[in-house]
Amino acid sequence: MLPDLEPMEYGSLWLWDKGAHTIVCGAARPSDLDQPVLAAIRSFTDKAKEDLAVVSRRIKEREEQILGKDWAESWHVGLPNYSQSEQRGFQIGNIVWLYNTILMYGMLDFAKDRYGTLTGNAKRWDSNKTWKENVFANPGFNWMPGCAYDEAYDYASELKDVPEQNLPRVLEA
Numbered sequence: 001m002l003p004d005l006e007p008m009e010y011g012s013l014w015l016w017d018k019g020a021h022t023i024v025c026g027a028a029r030p031s032d033l034d035q036p037v038l039a040a041i042r043s044f045t046d047k048a049k050e051d052l053a054v055v056s057r058r059i060k061e062r063e064e065q066i067l068g069k070d071w072a073e074s075w076h077v078g079l080p081n082y083s084q085s086e087q088r089g090f091q092i093g094n095i096v097w098l099y100n101t102i103l104m105y106g107m108l109d110f111a112k113d114r115y116g117t118l119t120g121n122a123k124r125w126d127s128n129k130t131w132k133e134n135v136f137a138n139p140g141f142n143w144m145p146g147c148a149y150d151e152a153y154d155y156a157s158e159l160k161d162v163p164e165q166n167l168p169r170v171l172e173a
Contacts, residue, residue, distance in 0.1 A: 003051035012039035013052045066104045071169060075100060078161030079170065082135075082146030085158060088125055089135060091118055091146020092158060092170070099173035117144035 005013075012023050012035070025036050042048040063072040079093040095118070098111040121140040125147055126133075135141050162170055 003054055005051050005055055006035045006038075008035035009039040009042070010052070010055050012036045013043055013048055014056065016043050017049075017052055063100075063104060067100060071166070074163065074166060075169070077163055077166065078159070080158055080161075082141075085146070087131075088122070088147045088150065088153065089131060089141075089145070090149070090153075090155070090158060091144075092155070094118070094144075094146055095149060096170055096173040114144060115148060118146055118148035121145075122147035122150065 008025065012025075015023050016039075023036060025032065027033050039048075060072075067075070075096055076093055079096060080090070081093050082089040082091045085092070095115070098114055101107050102111050117140050121138055121144070124134075124138050124140070126137075129137070135145070159167065159170065
């Protein structure tokens with residue numbers, strides 16, 4: 001049996017448990033702040049810690065069931081993020097994370113929305129500018145940094161640190 005824990009409350013508790021001291025949540029209306037406030041109030045209770053552990057365990061179990069234990073534990077190894085990408089700020093780690101999110105939770109619309117920001121960033125990328133100039137000139141990098149996949153680009157150097165057993169799934173993503 002899962003505890004009565006809303007996703008926003010779980011996310012807030014998870015972040016605080018990992019040491020974050022500040023959270024950001026988009027609020028379209030005042031009531032959108034209810035769950036983070038409830039999480040803040042509950043965060044000091046033993047019950048909140050118990051609930052967090054139960055949900056976290058269930059998520060880990062699902063991750064291993066759907067993705068496989070080896071992939072679940074190592075999918076991120078060697079993947080560069082946008083700041084480590086040599087040429088265009090490719091957000092390879094985030095792209096693979098979106099792939100996993102679709103497989104685990106069926107969140108295709110969410111993944112399309114997030115990937116759409118990467119696509120917009122890529123369209124605004126100016127190859128005549130430096131990496132730093134592009135990042136600071138591109139408003140999408142504030143919200144979702146990085147650029148989408150470019151089929152014309154050779155990713156061999158970007159993926160050089162990915163374990164050999166992970167490379168087929170990274171390329172599939």
